[in-house]
Amino acid sequence: MGHVLIQSVVYWRRLSGILWWQRWGEPFQTAAVSRxxxxxxxxxxxxxxxxxxALQEWGQHRWVENDDDDGRRVYQVSWLSAEESVDVAExxxxxxxxxxxxxxxx
Numbered sequence: 442m443g444h445v446l447i448q449s450v451v452y453w454r455r456l457s458g459i460l461w462w463q464r465w466g467e468p469f470q471t472a473a474v475s476r477x478x479x480x481x482x483x484x485x486x487x488x489x490x491x492x493x494x495a496l497q498e499w500g501q502h503r504w505v506e507n508d509d510d511d512g513r514r515v516y517q518v519s520w521l522s523a524e525e526s527v528d529v530a531e532x533x534x535x536x537x538x539x540x541x542x543x544x545x546x547x
Contacts, residue, residue, distance in 0.1 A: 443476065443479065444476070444530075444534055445475070445476045445477075445518065446475040446476075446526065446534055446536055446538070447473070447474055448473045448538065448539060450472070450473045450486070451469070451471070452469055453465040453466060453467070454466040454469075471486045471487060471492065472486070472488070472495065473486055474487060475530070475534050477533060478506070478516075499518070502519070503515050503518065504516040526538065
């Protein structure tokens with residue numbers, strides 16, 4: 442069993458300028474992935490065509506891992522609620538979830 446946390450992150454590329462005189466390009470979507478699988482933790486960003494492919498797999502409740510031997514492992518995933526995701530992210534992965542209201546006063 443393993444745990445995967447996927448957070449949506451938007452980035453912009455700075456086209457030119459410094460300090461407050463900056464010009465920015467169009468925003469682009471990425472997925473920040475934190476994964477604990479078989480006792481090994483890793484994190485990375487996914488974007489572009491790779492993100493499109495991953496979204497299709499995730500939509501079918503699959504997590505696909507490519508190993509060093511050009512093999513491919515496919516895992517079945519169960520998606521948690523937002524609240525459950527925060528709990529697992531903090532407890533199992535040691536990752537703080539952006540936008541989580543835990544520990545904040547209303």
